[in-house]
Amino acid sequence: MSFSPRIVGNKPVPSPSREELWKRELGFDENKENISMVEYHTLQRQLEDRNKQRDELLFKVKTLSDKNRVYMQKLEKEETTKRQQMKILCKTQEIKLEEKDSLIENLQSIIEDHETKILQLEQSINGNTKVKPPGESTHTSSSTQKLIEHVKTLQSEKASLIERLQTQQAEMENHTCRVGETDVSLQETIAKLEKENSQLREDLGKYSNGQLTEPAGPCHTDTEKQVEKLQSENQRLTSEITELNKSQAKTAKLFEQSNEQHKSLEAEIQRLKRKIENLQQELSHKRKTIEEKEAKHQDEVSKLMEESIKNSRRMRELMVEVTRLQAQEPEVVTKIKVVEVQVDSDKIKAELQSCQEERDNLRTKYDDAQSKCSNLSTELSQEQLKNEDLVNEIDGISNKLSEMAQVTVEKLQQAEDDKERAVTLAKRECQETIHSLQSKHESLCQSVAEMTPKYSQLIKSYKLLEKQVKGFPHHLYEVVSQVKQETSRAIHSISDHNKDLVRRYHREMYLRKKYHNELVELKGNIRVFCRVRPTIKEDGAGPMSQMVVDYDKDDDGLIYVNNKGRQQTFEADKVFTPQSSQAEVFDEVQSLVTSCIDGFNVCIFAYGQTGSGKTYTMEGTRENPGINQRALIELFRSTKEKGRDWSFTITMSVMEIYNEAIRDLLSDDPGSKMEVKMSPEGGLYVPGLSVVQVRSVEDVNQMEVKMSPEGGLYVPGLSVVQVRSVEDVNQVFAVGQRSRATATTNMNEHSSRSHALLCITVTGICKTTNTKTTGKLNLVDLAGSERVSKSGADGARLKEAQNINKSLSCLGDVIHALRCKQNHVPYRNSKLTYLLQDSLGGQSKTLMIVQIAPVEKNLGESVCSLNFAQRVRSVELGQATRKVEGGEEVGRVHGKSVLMHCLVVESL
Numbered sequence: 001m002s003f004s005p006r007i008v009g010n011k012p013v014p015s016p017s018r019e020e021l022w023k024r025e026l027g028f029d030e031n032k033e034n035i036s037m038v039e040y041h042t043l044q045r046q047l048e049d050r051n052k053q054r055d056e057l058l059f060k061v062k063t064l065s066d067k068n069r070v071y072m073q074k075l076e077k078e079e080t081t082k083r084q085q086m087k088i089l090c091k092t093q094e095i096k097l098e099e100k101d102s103l104i105e106n107l108q109s110i111i112e113d114h115e116t117k118i119l120q121l122e123q124s125i126n127g128n129t130k131v132k133p134p135g136e137s138t139h140t141s142s143s144t145q146k147l148i149e150h151v152k153t154l155q156s157e158k159a160s161l162i163e164r165l166q167t168q169q170a171e172m173e174n175h176t177c178r179v180g181e182t183d184v185s186l187q188e189t190i191a192k193l194e195k196e197n198s199q200l201r202e203d204l205g206k207y208s209n210g211q212l213t214e215p216a217g218p219c220h221t222d223t224e225k226q227v228e229k230l231q232s233e234n235q236r237l238t239s240e241i242t243e244l245n246k247s248q249a250k251t252a253k254l255f256e257q258s259n260e261q262h263k264s265l266e267a268e269i270q271r272l273k274r275k276i277e278n279l280q281q282e283l284s285h286k287r288k289t290i291e292e293k294e295a296k297h298q299d300e301v302s303k304l305m306e307e308s309i310k311n312s313r314r315m316r317e318l319m320v321e322v323t324r325l326q327a328q329e330p331e332v333v334t335k336i337k338v339v340e341v342q343v344d345s346d347k348i349k350a351e352l353q354s355c356q357e358e359r360d361n362l363r364t365k366y367d368d369a370q371s372k373c374s375n376l377s378t379e380l381s382q383e384q385l386k387n388e389d390l391v392n393e394i395d396g397i398s399n400k401l402s403e404m405a406q407v408t409v410e411k412l413q414q415a416e417d418d419k420e421r422a423v424t425l426a427k428r429e430c431q432e433t434i435h436s437l438q439s440k441h442e443s444l445c446q447s448v449a450e451m452t453p454k455y456s457q458l459i460k461s462y463k464l465l466e467k468q469v470k471g472f473p474h475h476l477y478e479v480v481s482q483v484k485q486e487t488s489r490a491i492h493s494i495s496d497h498n499k500d501l502v503r504r505y506h507r508e509m510y511l512r513k514k515y516h517n518e519l520v521e522l523k524g525n526i527r528v529f530c531r532v533r534p535t536i537k538e539d540g541a542g543p544m545s546q547m548v549v550d551y552d553k554d555d556d557g558l559i560y561v562n563n564k565g566r567q568q569t570f571e572a573d574k575v576f577t578p579q580s581s582q583a584e585v586f587d588e589v590q591s592l593v594t595s596c597i598d599g600f601n602v603c604i605f606a607y608g609q610t611g612s613g614k615t616y617t618m619e620g621t622r623e624n625p626g627i628n629q630r631a632l633i634e635l636f637r638s639t640k641e642k643g644r645d646w647s648f649t650i651t652m653s654v655m656e657i658y659n660e661a662i663r664d665l666l667s668d669d670p671g672s673k674m675e676v677k678m679s680p681e682g683g684l685y686v687p688g689l690s691v692v693q694v695r696s697v698e699d700v701n702q703m704e705v706k707m708s709p710e711g712g713l714y715v716p717g718l719s720v721v722q723v724r725s726v727e728d729v730n731q732v733f734a735v736g737q738r739s740r741a742t743a744t745t746n747m748n749e750h751s752s753r754s755h756a757l758l759c760i761t762v763t764g765i766c767k768t769t770n771t772k773t774t775g776k777l778n779l780v781d782l783a784g785s786e787r788v789s790k791s792g793a794d795g796a797r798l799k800e801a802q803n804i805n806k807s808l809s810c811l812g813d814v815i816h817a818l819r820c821k822q823n824h825v826p827y828r829n830s831k832l833t834y835l836l837q838d839s840l841g842g843q844s845k846t847l848m849i850v851q852i853a854p855v856e857k858n859l860g861e862s863v864c865s866l867n868f869a870q871r872v873r874s875v876e877l878g879q880a881t882r883k884v885e886g887g888e889e890v891g892r893v894h895g896k897s898v899l900m901h902c903l904v905v906e907s908l
């Protein structure tokens with residue numbers, strides 16, 4: 001330690017020595033001798049200890065002053081509550097006393113009234129004792145004595161009640177004195193605590209005076225810290241005080257309960273008072289009636305007395321008169337006088353008699369009065385008895401009142417005792433809690449000392465966390481904004497991708513349509529389907545009925561035929577197995593059928609040997625219709641769908657080719673043969689054929705064909721029926737079937753040896769552009785394709801077979817010529833090819849359904865049919881074209897609009 005000299009003013013002042021510094025540090029005067037190092041250290045230690053003690057004392061003072069404050073508050077509270085309770089008690093007692101006084105006064109006045117009344121009665125009775133019988137007077141005197149006794153007892157009760165009231169007042173005073181004493185004792189304790197407090201302060205002052213030079217900063221901060229820590233303890237103490245308050249509230253509750261009981265007792269007293277009043281009123285009323293009756297009785301008695309006095313006086317007068325008359329003399333005079341006297345005596349006798357009668361009457365009246373008197377006296381005695389009962393009742397009520405007063409006094413006493421007990425208990429509890437709190441406080445101080453480093457550590461971590469938390473929203477905001485940006489970027493990219501996908505999808509859709517159209521156009525060459533019928537009972541049993549046909553699971557265009565141990569593979573555009581339904585078959589031909597609406601010529605053949613299922617595929621059964629009916633239904637549906645922009649007309653003709661002769665199956669004369677002719681304009685036509693639009697079967701049946709052809713290919717006389725619904729179609733089919741059946745002897749045989757044709761023409765006119773399209777759909781159920789050698793026919797059968805073979809081979813030739821792109825296509829070699837010229841040409845769509853019977857015995861024919869299909873399949877017919885009038889494609893197909901026997905008349 002080194003010190004440099006200080007400059008004070010202009011003079012250098014030497015730096016204080018180490019000893020001086022120590023002295024200053026320890027708070028000694030400069031006059032004190034220098035102290036050694038050892039002394040300094042010991043004094044420093046002592047100073048530290050004293051500081052500690054001072055802190056502790058300060059802390060204690062603080063806690064004590066706090067406690068003192070709390071206790072003072074508690075005491076004040078208790079005092080106020082007690083004062084209030086005392087006030088309430090005093091008031092209630094005063095009210096009670098007042099009530100009792102008023103009651104006593106009332107009773108006294110009643111008694112006085114009674115006494116006066118009794119005295120009056122006694123006086124009145126004494127006045128009448130002369131005429132009354134002696135028994136009555138004794139009775140009245142006994143009743144009055146009783147009344148007097150009752151009054152005396154009431155007075156004694158009153159005196160006892162007054163005594164009780166006085167004792168209660170004395171008790172009240174004692175209680176107030178006791179409360180005052182407790183107040184004084186509490187104030188004394190407060191004063192003691194204040195004294196202790198002041199003493200502690202003085203001690204503190206002493207300590208602080210002994211350490212004047214000591215820096216107060218750190219000590220003050222420590223105490224503050226301790227104070228802060230103890231504030232939490234104070235809170236706990238306050239909670240305990242609230243508990244104490246609760247216990248006090250409990251005592252208050254008890255007090256309230258006693259008050260309630262007191263109130264109920266008061267109500268009972270009130271009720272009894274009312275009852276007493278009622279009884280008193282009744283008593284006074286009865287007394288009044290008695291008085292009235294007594295007065296009446298006295299009047300009557302006095303009247304009777306007066307009358308008896310009057311009578312006795314008259315009697316005496318009469319007697320005197322009689323004696324006077326008897327004493328009179330001489331004879332004449334006496335005679336006269338005797339006569340007179342006799343007369344007078346007679347008169348007097350009569351008078352006497354009347355007087356006696358009168359006296360008798362009076363006696364009877366007197367007797368009556370006596371009896372009335374006795375009755376009245378009995379009534380009076382009864383009334384007196386009643387009075388006695390009332391008096392007894394009043395006694396009982398007063399007894400009850402006294403009991404109740406006693407009970408209330410006892411209860412009040414009990415309540416007071418309870419209250420005192422509760423107060424002492426609360427005091428004891430307070431003391432206990434103070435002790436426990438002191439011990440708790442000590443333990444808390446220890447725990448606080450232990451907790452401080454942990455607390456500082458916690459504060460550190462809290463500050464760190466606070467910093468992190470403060471920074472968290474900013475960080476969160478940053479992250480959220482980043483995520484938002486990323487998500488918006490992702491959404492934008494997704495939406496862009498979606499837009500791209502939509503664009504691509506639209507493009508794909510467009511391309512798909514385009515390619516589909518191109519495919520349909522490419523498929524405009526002859527397409528070949530193969531359909532294998534299921535085995536039927538006609539196939540029989542045995543080795544010849546073995547299945548020789550198999551299919552490829554992966555390729556529905558391949559069919560395998562087991563030809564005597566050698567498996568032959570044939571290709572088709574689609575192979576229908578025996579399990580394939582009519583609907584599945586139609587699904588595949590549907591697009592071809594509907595292309596007829598667009599103005600394409602379509603021809604669908606069913607090719608195959610007899611019994612291979614051609615008719616089943618084309619016509620089907622009633623329950624399971626084939627391509628013919630389904631095609632028409634689909635045409636109706638599609639044309640209806642397009643009906644908003646287009647108006648369509650569907651017409652149909654049904655015909656057959658048998659032995660190279662065309663027959664109109666809708667005609668009235670189906671047997672008549674028809675010819676295909678070319679119109680003068682260069683087309684084929686049937687000379688003499690009437691062309692008319694028919695709308696129903698009836699139209700067909702009734703029509704007269706009169707129109708002459710205007711040119712082009714036509715079948716003269718061919719019936720053309722417009723159909724609008726499936727019902728129309730069924731009717732037309734029925735007519736066709738009927739015509740076919742009537743013309744032949746064996747329908748089955750006939751059907752297998754003739755080609756059945758259903759020609760449907762769909763004419764559409766666009767409502768907006770006035771464009772007209774005409775498409776034809778030819779559905780042909782060919783005759784059986786079996787070879788003549790196999791059938792072994794001769795004569796007519798041979799001719800039939802030859803014609804069939806001819807037409808089928810012609811069909812083959814035409815297809816071959818088309819395949820080889822020969823200049824000449826031999827359409828005219830058979831009626832069938834001639835009729836199907838439009839549908840087999842380069843601008844048409846052709847479908848050949850090759851029917852196969854799957855068993856061993858049909859193997860040869862099946863292989864032949866499949867070979868034919870292979871031949872046909874390889875033919876290239878070129879691109880199909882639409883037949884549109886008023887459009888670009890009209891020129892390409894103009895002049896070929898009339899095919900076979902189908903003549904189309906459009907009424908535009």
Ligand SMILES: Nc1ncnc2c1ncn2[C@@H]1O[C@H](COP(=O)(O)OP(=O)(O)OP(=O)(O)O)[C@@H](O)[C@H]1O
Nearest residue numbers: 533534536609610611612613614615616751752784
């Ligand atoms: N796919 C099939 N499912 C069920 N039965 C069928 C099927 N194909 C054909 N048949 C049945 O086979 C029998 C012969 O069929 P269908 O008469 O159609 O032969 P077809 O080739 O027309 O004979 P035809 O040349 O003599 O007229 C019929 O009883 C028919 O019901």
